[in-house]
Amino acid sequence: MPSLQGKTLLVTGASSGIGRALCQLLVERGANVLGVTRRPSALHEEVSPIQADLSRREEVSAVFQGLGRIDALVNCAGVGYLSRIVDGNPADWEEMWRVNVMALALCCQLSLKHFPASGGRIVNVSSMSGHSVPPSGGFFAATKFGVRAVTDALRSELRASNLPVQVACVSPGVVDTPLLDQYFRGREESLSQTRAATRMLDPEDVAWAILGILEAPFHVEISDILIRSAQQRS
Numbered sequence: 001m002p003s004l005q006g007k008t009l010l011v012t013g014a015s016s017g018i019g020r021a022l023c024q025l026l027v028e029r030g031a032n033v034l035g036v037t038r039r040p041s042a043l044h045e046e047v048s049p050i051q052a053d054l055s056r057r058e059e060v061s062a063v064f065q066g067l068g069r070i071d072a073l074v075n076c077a078g079v080g081y082l083s084r085i086v087d088g089n090p091a092d093w094e095e096m097w098r099v100n101v102m103a104l105a106l107c108c109q110l111s112l113k114h115f116p117a118s119g120g121r122i123v124n125v126s127s128m129s130g131h132s133v134p135p136s137g138g139f140f141a142a143t144k145f146g147v148r149a150v151t152d153a154l155r156s157e158l159r160a161s162n163l164p165v166q167v168a169c170v171s172p173g174v175v176d177t178p179l180l181d182q183y184f185r186g187r188e189e190s191l192s193q194t195r196a197a198t199r200m201l202d203p204e205d206v207a208w209a210i211l212g213i214l215e216a217p218f219h220v221e222i223s224d225i226l227i228r229s230a231q232q233r234s
Contacts, residue, residue, distance in 0.1 A: 002218065003029070004026060004215060007032065008068075009033055009072045010050075010063075011035050012073075012074070012075050012104075013036070015037035015039045016039075017177030018125060018206045019037075020044060026211075027044060027046045034050055035050065036063055037049065038051065054077050054099050054103035055095055055103070064107075069115070071115070073120070074125075074214075075124045077099060078100050079095055079096050079099040079100060079179070080179045080183040081138075081182065082184060083138045084138040096139060096140055096143045097139075097143055100147060101143050105150045108122055108154055108167075115165055119218065120165050121214060122154070122168070124150070124167070125170050128173045128228055131226065140183070151168070166218075167223075168213045170225045170227065171226045174229065176200040206227060
């Protein structure tokens, strides 16, 4: 497998959850890791911080100004609220759309100028909710379907342009991260019951799946990975 030693990878959502777990694995493999976050103080100590609020388009653009070469982009940043279509707060919808879809798509677009001529990789983190909408999926599920659509569209466009950049999508089931606490805000009892009843994925479980994509031989293209706890039934 190709070594990540000395490679430069840009990871969004790098200070918590899946992003932080991935950064640690990449550092252990000798990669140069650039971590995009609103909280640089929470980053792994060997990750180079890039502070940005990805809900603001101008701050997303600023991430790539003077960036230099990168070998891979991993979009881990995400926002999740349990916000239904029938009575959800449109402000929650807008924040999820801005971060989960718009920022991700813009990072994909802007990163293309920074890959070497030999190619690179983009990995977008979606969700199982982007494949089948659960009863409480609401607008969050809509954004994760959007992530999959952006990923598929970009892959087709890159192939049509003969650009050697591979694009993958990783869709986890329920992962025990701070996003889960955010999702169940005001419904902490329901979250406690879920944690007690189901062995969820750890962030490291998903990070290992992403690492498998990044370390695959470049003639191997991994397009989609669905990963969930063996105890998750839907």
